[in-house]
Amino acid sequence: MKTHARAVVVGGGAVGASIAYHLARAGWQDILLLERDELTAGSTWHAAGLLPLFNMSYAASHIHDYSVKFYKTLEEDTGLNAGFAVVGNLRMAQTDDRMDEYRLYASTAESVGIEYQWLTPSEIKSRWPLIRTDDLKGAIFHPTDGYINPADVTQAMAKGARQRGVEIVRRAQVDAYDWTGSEWIVSGRMMVEKGGNLIASEETFEIRAEHVVTATGNHAQRTAKMLGIKHAAIPVEHQYIVTEPDPALVEWRKSNPEHPVIRDIDAKWYVREERGGWICGPYEFGAPACFEHGVPDSFRADLFALDLDRIEQEYMDFIHRIPTSEEVGLKDDFNGPICYTPDGNPLVGPAPGLRNMWLAEGFSFGITAAGGTGYYLAQMMVEGEAEIDMASMDPKRYGDWITTEYTARKNEESYSHMLILHYPDEEREACRPLRTAPCYDRMKARGAQFGCVNGWERPNYFGPLDAAEEFDHESRSFRRGGWWQYAVDEAKAIREGVGLIDATAFAKHRISGPGATAFLEWFTCNKLPKVGRINLTYALTPTGTTRTEYTIVREAEDSYYLVSAGAWTAYDEDYLYKLITEKEAEFGRINAQDVTTQYGVFAIAGPKSRDVLNRLVVDADPATVLSNKRFPWLTMRNIELKMCPVMAIRVAYTGELGWELHHPIEMQNYLFDQLMATGEPDGLKLVGARAQNWLRQEKSYRAFGNELGRDATPLEADLPRFVDLTKDFHGKAAMESTGIRAKCVTLLIDGPADADPWGREALYLEGEKVGRLTSGGYSVAFGKSIGMGYVRPDLANAGQKLKVRMMDGLWDAEIREDSPYDPQNVRIRQDG
Template identity: 75%
Template sequence: MRTHARAVVVGGGAVGASIAYHMAKAGWTDTLLLERDELTSGSTWHAAGLLPYFNMSYATTWIHDYSIKFYKTLEEETGLNAGFSVVGNLRMAQSKARMDEYMLYASTAESVGVPFEWMTPDQIKERWPLVRTEDLEGAIYHPTDGYINPADVTQAMAKGARQRGVEIIRKVQVDGFTRRGDEWVVHCRRMVEKGGNLIGGEEYFDITCEHVITATGNHAQRTAAMVNCYIPAMPVEHQFIVTEEDPMLQEYRKQNAEHPVLRDADAKWYVREERGGWILGPYERNAPACFKHGVPDSFRADLFPLDLERIEEEYMSMIHRIPSSENCGLKDDFNGPICYTPDGNPLIGPAPGVENFWFAEGFSFGITAAGGAGHYLAQLITEGEAEIDMWSLDPRRFGAWMNREYAAEKNEEAYEHVYILHHPDEERERARPLRTAPSYDRMKAAGAQFGQVNGWERPNYFAPQGFDDHASRSFRRGGWWQYAEAEAKAVREGAGLFDATAFTKHRVAGPGATAFLDWLTCNKLPKIGRINLTYGLTDAGTIRTEFTIVREAEDEYYVVTAGAATAYDHDYMVKEAAKKREDFGWIEVQDVTTQWGVFAIAGPKSRDILKEIISAADPDTALTNKAFPWLSAKRIDLGMVPVKAIRVAYTGELGWELHHPIEMQNHLFDLLMKAGEKHGLKLCGARAQNWLRQEKSYRAFGSDLGRDATPLEAGLDRFVDMDKDYRGKQAMLDTGIRAKCVTLLIDGPADADPWGREALLDGDQMIGRLTSGGYSVAFGKSIGIGYVKPDLAEVGKKLKVRMFRELYDAEIVEDSPYDPKNETIRANG
C-alpha cells in the first residue's frame, strides 16, 4: 500500500469512483481512493439508478450529459457491463404551466445539445397504452437516457481507475486531516485483517498527499468539520417501493420494449419497470432531514423504516396514472438517506479556507451526476479550470452564516421541490426571513415582495398590500410584471430607490495592497477618490470575479462584488493575498459586508433629491459634475449619516450608491423618502433593475460573466489593460475569441419575455444562447444579452430566439442601446 500519493479521494461510491477514474485519465495516476466499508456501501447501494437529463442549471445539464454519454463507453473499456438500460425518459405534464416549464427547460437542453422530443397525450397512449393520458397536456421525451445499476457502474469506473494506476483501499476509516507545509496528512485506521478475515484490533497509519478530494455522501458535514469548514450537505429520507409483478405489464412486454422511466411531475413521482412490476419513487412533502449532527458510526449500509402514510397520495396517483398497478402488492421497500443542499445542486470545488482540499458532496442525484462531476472536477484540479462555468456548484456559494438548523430546513424544502414547478421567478419560503437589513420592515410595509440572495432579503418589486407573490409566478409575464414595468419607467423618467445592502464589501489595505490588486485584476487601478470596474481572471484567462474598486487612500481600497459571492470572493482574495505577501508585502483582506448598508438612487431627479438632505456649504454645487464627477467616490453627510457615496448606477441613469453605516440605515431611509416625496421617488426592486441594466448592456456576474468566457469574449475590452501584467493575461490572449457577447432586441410573444436561457438560431442552425433576458421600457419590446459565434456578432444581424417552441425575431444592436453616449448618466445639474 502506498503511503504517499499526489491525490487522495475519500469515499468509494459512484462519485468517488468517478473522480478517481478521471484524475487518472487526466494523467494523475498516482491517486489513492479510500473507502471505509465496501465500494457502493453508502447511498449508492440503495439508489434507484435513474439518469434524468432534466435540470434548469446550465452547468448541471452539462454534467448530466457527460455522465450519460460516458457510462455507455465503460463496458468497451473495462469489460464490465455498467447495467445501463437506455429506455428513455418520459416527463408528463398535467397543466399548461408544466408544459411551459418543459419548454423553458428545453431551451437549456437545446443549447447543450441534449436530444428530446415533444409528445401529445394521444401519442403517449398509442405507444404506451398502460398509461392513462386523458388528463395530460403532453410530455417531453428524452430517448437517450434511462436507468443504470448503481453498483455495476461504480464497479466499472473503479476497474477503469485501477487500470489507469489508481490504488483502491477498502475498510479504511479516515479520522482526520493535518496540513504540514505544502502537503496533507490523511489520518487513517482499519481493522487488522489476516487471510481475508478480520481478527480484531485496529491499525493506525498516515498517508501524505498534495490534494484531498472528499466524496463522503451522508458524512459530508463530519468530513468538512475535520478541516474547520461547515457545508450545508445534509441527508433527507427518500423512499421508494417495488411492486409485485403486474400481469398486464407482462402481457404488454411480450411484444413491446420496456417502458421509459415515467415521470408525472405534477404528481411528484417517478416510476420505472422492475422485474415485471414497478418501482415508485415519490418526492413527497414532509420528508425529514436526518443526521443533522452527523451519521452514527453504527449506521452503515442501513435503511430507515418505511413510512407509507407519508407517500399515500403519491402511491394513489401512480395507480391513477397506471391503472394496472392497482392490483400489484408491495414486494420491497427502501427508505434511505440521500444528501441534499439548500438549492438542490451539489458542492463541487475548493473547500473554503484551506489549500488543495476539494469537496464533491451533496449529490441528491448522485448516479446521474457522478460521471460528469468526476470529469469536470478533475479538470479543475489538474488544469486549474473546467471548460464549463462551475460557479453555480462551487461550495463557497454558501456563506459561513449557515448552520445545521438552516440546512435542515432548506434541504427538506429542496427535496419536496424536486417536482414543484420551477418558475424562473421562484422564491422558496422556508427559513425566511433570516438575514434582514434594518429597513426590511419599512420596505415590507411599503409593499416589498422579497427575494433572497445569499440569505439576505432583497426587494424584487413593490406591489399593493395583499398582493400574492406566489400566485403571480409564471413562465410568462406574471402578476408582478406590471409593477416592475412601472418601477423601470420611474427610474428612466424620475427617480427610483433600490436596496443594495446585499452587495459584498471588502476592505483591502496594507503596504502590499496596491501591487496585489494590480496583479489580481485586468484594468488599471483608480486614482484616490475614483472608482474602476475591473475583473479578476482565472489562470485560464476567463472571468473569475467582477470588482468595483474604490480607492480611498494610497494603499487602502473599498472593493464591492456580487452579493451572492461573499464567501466565494472572500476565500479567493484571502488565499491569493497569502500567496503574494512575500512578493508584495503585507495585505489585509477584511470582509465588511455586514457593516455597510447600501441604497442606490437613480434617475434624472436623483441629484435634486440628494440636494434636499446633503450637509454642505453649498448644496447646489456639492453634487455637480465638477464637484462630484461620474465614476468618483467621496464622503458626504446626508443628515446625520456619514456616507461613502459612489457616483455610479447599475441602471445607466444619473445616480449614486450610498454606502452607509448599517446601524443608521433607517434614519437615512426616512430622510430619502421624505426628500423624494415631492420629486416622485419610487421604491424599486431587483427585477426592474435587471431590465434596466440590459438596456445599457451591463453584463451580470453569474449569468453573462463567468469562468467559461474571457473579458474579451464578453465584450469588456474597455476594462482590459493590455499594458500591464496580471493573473491570466497570457491565457486570455491565447484563448482568442470563441464566442462574442452581444445585446439583442427581441420581437417576442405578447405575453412573455426571455429569461436568459433561450437558444439563438441563424436560420435552422443554433449559433448561441441568451444568458440574460427581460423587457425594455425604453424600446417597448423584449431584450436580452447572450453569446453567439464571433463571425455573427455584427450590429444589425437578424437572428431567431426560441421561446415556447416557437421562433421569434431578434436583432443584434449596438452595446448600450439606451443612451449609448452616456449623456444621461453624466448629466450635470
Template identity: 80%
Template sequence: MKTHVKALVVGGGAVGASIAYHLARAGWDTLLLERDELTSGSTWHAAGLLPLFNMGYATSHIHDYSVKFYKRLEAETGLNAGFYVVGNLRMAQTQARMDEYMLYAATAETVGIPYEWMTPAQIKERWPLVRTEDLQGAIFHPSDGYINPADVTQAMAKGARQHGAEIMRRVQVDGYRWTGSEWIVSCTKMVEKGGNLVPSNERFEITAEHVVTATGNHAQRTARLLGIKIPAIPVEHQYIVTEPDPALRDYRAAGNPEHPVLRDADAKWYVREERGGWILGPYERNAPARFLYDVPESFRADLFPLDLERIEEEYMSMIHRIPSSETVGLKDDYNGPICYTPDGNPLVGPAPGLRNMWLAEGFSFGITAAGGTGYYLAQMMVEGEAEIDMASLDPKRYGDWMTTEYGARKNEEAYEHVYILHHPDEERPACRPLRTAPCYDRVKALGAQFGCVNGFERPNYFGPVDAPEGFDHDARSFRRGGWWQYAVDEARAIREGVGMIDATAFTKHLVRGPGATAFLDWFTCNRLPKVGRINLTYALTEAGTTRTEYTIVRLAENEYYLISSGALTTYDGDFLRKAAEDRMADFGWIDIHDVTTQWGVFAVAGPRARDLLNPLVRDADPATVLSNKRFPWLSVRNIELGMCPVRAVRVAYTGELGWELHHPIEMQNYLFDQIMAAGEGVGLKLVGARAQNWLRQEKSYRAFGNELGRDATPLEADLPRFVDMTKDFHGKDAMAATGIRSKCCTLLIDGPADADPWGREALYLGEEKVGRLTSGGYSVAFGKSIGMGYVRPDLAVEGQTLKVRMFDRLWEATVTCDSPYDPKNETIRKDG
C-alpha cells in the same frame, strides 16, 4: 500500500469512483479510500435513474456527460454497467408544466441534449397502460434511461485501477493536517465486529498533494474534521417495488419494448419497470432530514422504516396513471438517506479557506451526476479550470452564516421541491427571513416582495400594500407573472424620474496595506483608479477567464474598497485572500477585511436623483456638492446626508444619473426615513431587483454569473475597455492565447406578447444553433423583450438578425449596439 499520492479521494460511492477514474486517467497518482465497501452509502439503494432534465447550464452539462460516459464504460473496462436506454417520459398535467418543459428544452438545446414532444394521443398509442386523458403532453428523452448503481460504480472503479489508481476499502479518515504544501491524512483500518464496522488498532498516515472528499452521508463529519461548514445533510427518500403486474407482463410478452422511465411531475413521482412490476419513487412532503451531526457507527448499508402514510397520495396517483397497478401487491420497500443541499445542487470545487482541498458533496442525484462531476472536477484540479463555468456549484456559495438547522430545513424543502414547478422567478420560503437589512420592516410595509440572495432578503419588486382581492404575491409563471407590471412601473420610474434600490447585500471588502496597490494591480486586469475615483475591473482565472467582477473604489494611496456580487461573498473573499497570501512575499503586507455587514447600500438613480438628494446634503455650499465639478462621474466622496455620514459612489447599475450611498449599517433606518421624506416632493419610487436587471441590460452591463464567468474571457465578453494590456496581470497570457471563441452581445427581441426570455434560451441562424442567451427580460425604453448572450464572433454585429427559442417556436432577435440605451452615456453624466 501507497503512502504518498498526488490525489487522495475519500469516499467510494459512485461520485468518488468517478473522480478517481478521471484523475487517474489524467495521469495523476490517485488513491481512493472507502470506510466500508464500495457503494455502501447512498449508492447501493439508489434507483439508478439518469434524468437529463435540469434548468442549470453547468448541471445539464454534467448530466449529459454522465449519460454518454456510462455508455462507453463497458468497452473500456469489460464490465457491463447495466445501462438500460429506455428513454425518459416526463408527463405534464397542466399548461404551466408544459411551459416549464419548454423553458427546459431551450436550455437543453444550448447543451445539445436531444428531446421530443409528445401529445397525449401519442403517449397512449405507444404505451397503452398509461392513462392520458388528463395530460397536456410530455417531453421525451430518447437517450435516457436507468442504470445499475453498483455495476456502474464497480466499472468506474475498475477503470480507475486500469489507469493506475489504487482503492483501499475499510479505511476511515480521522483527521487532516495541512503542512503548507501537502496534506497529512490520519487513517484507521476498520474491522467488522458483531455486524458493525469499528475502528481497529491499526493506524497510519497518507500524504497527499490534493484531497477530494466525496463522503456522502458523512459530510457533516467531514466538515468537522476540516473545520469548515458543508450544508450537505441527508433526507429520507422512499421508493417501493411492486409484485408483477399481469397487464405489464402481457404487454411485454406481446413483443412490446420496455416502458421509458415515467415521470408525472405534477403527481411528484417517477415510475419504471422492474422485473414485471413497477418501482415507484415519490418526492412527498414532510420527508425528514437525518444525520444532522453524524452517521451512527452502527449504520452501514442500512435503511429506515417505511412510512407508507407519508406517500399515500403519490401511491394513489400512480394507480390513477397506471390503472393496472391497483391490484398488485408490494414486494420490496426502501427508505434510505440521500444527501441534499439548500438549493438542491451539489457542492463541487475548492473548499473554503483551505488549499488543495476539494469537495464533491451533497448529491441528491448522485448516479446521474457522478460521471460528469468526475470529469469536470478533474479538469479543475489538473488544468486549473473546467471548460464550463462551475461557479453555480461552488461550495463557497454558502457563507459562514449557514447553520446546521438552516441546512436541514432547506434540504427538506429542496427534496419536496424536486417536482414542484421550477419557475425562474421562484422564491422558496423555508428559513426566511433570516438575514435582513435594518430597513427590512420598513420596505416590507411599503409592499416589498423579497427574493433571497446569499441568505439576505432583497426586494424583487414592490406590489400593492393593500392587495386587491385575489391578488397573489406568490403567484409564479413562466410567462409574465403578476409582478411584471410592477417591475415595468419601477423601471420606468428610474428612466423618467427617480428610484431607490436596497443594495445592502452587495459584497464589500476593504483591502489596504503597503502591498495593496501592487497586489491589486497584478490581481485585476484594468488600471487602478486614482485616489477618490473608481473603476470596474476583473480578476481572472489561471485560464484567463473571468473569476470575479469588482468595482474598485480607491480611498487612499494604499487603501481600497472592493464591491462585488452579493450572491458570492465567501466565493469572492476566499479567492481574494488566497491570491494575496500567495503574493505577499512579492508585494508586501496586505490586510483584507470582509465588511459586507458593516455597510448598507441604497442606490438612488434617475433624472431627478439630485432633486432628491440635494435637500439632505449638509455642506457650506450644498447645492454644488453633487455637481459634476465637485462630484464627477466615476468618483467617490464622503458626504453628509442629514446626520448620516455617507460614502457616496457616483455610479449606477441602471445607467441613469445616480449614486450608491454606502452608509454605516446602524444608521440605515435613519437614512431611509430621511430619503423617503425628501422623496415625497419628487415622486420617489422604491425599486426592486427585477426592474434593475432589465435596466442594466438596456445598458449592456454584464452581470457576473450570467455574461461573466469562468467559461469566457473579458475580451470574449466584449469588454476590452476594461482590460489594460500594457500591464502584467494574473491570467493575461492565458486570456490572450484563448482568443475570441464566442462574443457577448445585446439583442432586442420580438417575442410573444405575454412572455420575455429568462436568459437560458438557444440562439439560431436559420437551422444552425449559434449561441445562447445568458440574460433576458423586458425593455421599457424599447417596448419589447431584451436579452444578452454569446454568439459566434462573426454574428456579434449590430443589425444581425437571429432567432431565439421561446416556448414552442423561434422568435426574431436582432443584435443591437452596445448600450442601446444612451450609448454615449450622456444621461449618466448629466450635470446639475
C-alpha cells in the same frame, strides 16, 4: 497502501470512483481512493439508478449529459457491463404551466445539445397503452437516457481507475486531515467487521498527499467538522417501493420493448419497470432530514423504516396513472438517506479557506451526476478550471452564516420541491426571513415582495398597498406574471424620475497596507483608479476566464474598497484571501477585511436623483456638492446627508444619473426615512431587483453569474475597455492564448405578447444553433423583450438578425450596439 499520493479521493461511491477514474485518465499518477466500508456501501447501493437529463441549470445539464454519454463507453473501456438500460425518459404534464416549464427547459437543452421530443397524450397512449392519458396535456421525451445499475457502474469506473494505476483501499476510515503548509496528511484507521458492525482496529495509516478530494456522501457533516469548515450537505430520507409483477405489464413485454422511465411530475413521482413489476419513487412533503450531526458508527448499508402514510397520496396517484398496478402487491421497499443541499445542486470545487482540498458532496442525483462531476472536477484540478462555469455548484456559494438547523430545514424543502413547478421567479419560503437589512420592515410595509440572495432578503418588486388592487404574490408564471406591470412601473420611474434600490447585500471588502497596490495591480486586469476615483475591473482564473467582477474605490494611496456581487460574498472572499496569502511575501503586507455587514447600501438613480440628494446634503455650498465639477462620474466622495455620513459613489447600474450611498448599517433606517421624505415631492419610487435587471440590460451591463463567469474571458465578454494589456496580471497569458471563442451581445427580441426570455434560451441562424442567452427580460425604453448572451464571433455585429427559442417557437431577435439605451452615456453624466 501508498504512503504518498498525488491525490487522495475519500469515498468509494459512484462520485468518488468517477473522480479517481477521471483524474487518472487526465494523466495524474499516484492516486489513492479510500473507502471506509465497501465500494457502493453508501447511498449508491440503494439508489434507483435513474439518469434524468432534465435540468434547468446550464452547468448541471452539461454534467448530466456527459454522464449519460460516458456510461455508454464503460463496457468497451473496462469490459464490465454498467447495466445501462437506454429506455428513455418520459416527463408528463397535467397542466399548461408544466408544459411551459418543459418549453423553457427544452431551449436550455438545445443550448447544451440534449435530444428531446414532444409527445401528445394520444401519442403517449398509442406507444404505452398501460399509461392513463385522459388528464394529460402532453409530455417531453428524452430517448437517450434511462436507468443504470448503480453498483455496476461504480464497479466499472473503479476498474477503469485501477487499469490506470489508481489504488483502491477498502475499509479505511479517515479520521483526520492535517495541512503542513505544503501537503496534506490524511490519517485514519483500518476497519474490521465485528457482529455485523464495522469497528476501528488498532491498525492505523497515514498518507501524505498534494491534493485531497472528499466524496463522502452521507458522512459529509463529519467531513466538514474534521476540516473545520461549514457546508450545506445533509441527507434527507428518500423512499421508494417495488411491486410484485404486474400481469398486464408482463403480457405487454412479451412483444414490446421496455417502458421508459415514467415521470408524472405533477403527482411528484417517478416509475420504472423492475422484473415485471414497477419501482415507484415519490418526492413527498414531510420527508425528514437525517444524520444532521453525523452518521452513527453502526450505520452501514442500512435503511430506515418505511413510512407509507407519508407517501399515500403519491402511491394513489401512481395507481391512477397506471391503473393495472392497483391489484399488484408490494414486493420490497427502501427508505434510505440521500444527501441534499438547499438549492439541490451539489457542492463541487475547492473547499473554503483550504489549499488543495476539493469537495464533491451533497449529491441528490449522485448516479446521474457522478460521471460529469468526475470529468469537470478533474479539469479544475489538472488544468486550473473546467470548460463550463461551475460557480453554481461551488461550495462557497454558502457562507459561514449557515447553520445545521438552516441546512436541515432547507434541505427538507429542497427534497419536497424536487418535482414541483420550478418557475424562473420561484422564491422558496423555508427559513425566511433570516438575513435582513435594517430597512426590511420599512420596505415590507411599503409593499416589498422579497427574494432571497445568499440568505439576504432583497426586494424583487413592490406590490400595491391598496387591498382592492392586491393579487396573489405567490402566483408564479413562466410568462409575464402578475408582478410584471409593477416592475415596468419601477423601471419607468428610474428612466423618467427617481428610484431607490436597497443594495445592502453587495459584498464589500477593504484592502490596505504597503502591498495592497502591487497586489491589486496583479490581481485585477484593469488600471487601478486614482485616489477618490473608481474603476470596474475583473479578477481572472488561472485559465484567463472571469472569476469575479469588482468595483474598486481607491480611498487612499494604499487603501481600497472593493464591491462585488451580493450572491457571492464567501466565494469572492475565499479567492481573494487565498491569493493574498500566496502573494504577500512578494508584494508586502496586505490587510484584508470583509466589511459586508458593516455598511448598508442604497442606490438612488434617475434624472431627479440629484434634486433629492441636494435637499439632504450638508455643505457650505450644497448646491454644488453633487455637480459634475465637484463630483464627476466614476468618482467617490465622503459626504453628509443630514446626520448620516455617507461614502457616495457616482455610478448607477441602471444607466441613469445616480449614486450608490454606502452608509453605516446602524444608521440605515434614519437615512431611509430622510430619503423617502425628501424624495416625496419628486415622486421617489422604491425599485426592486427585477426592474434593475431589465435596466442594466438596456445598458449592456454584464452581470456576474450570467454574462460573466468562469467559461468566458473578459475579452469574450466584449469588455476590452476594462482590460489593461500594458500590464502584467493574473491570468493574462491564458486569456490572450484563449482567443475569442464566442462573444457577448445584446439583443432586442420580438417575442410572444405575454412572455419575455429568462436568459436560458438558445439562439439560431437559419436553423443552426449559434449561441445562447444568459440574461433576459423586458425593455421599457424599447417596448419589447431584451436579452444578453453569447454568439459565434463572426455574428456579433449590430444589425445581425437571429432567432431565439421561446415557448417552443422561434422569434425574431436583432443584435444591437453595446448599450442600446443612451450609448454615449449622456444621461448618466448629466450635470445639474
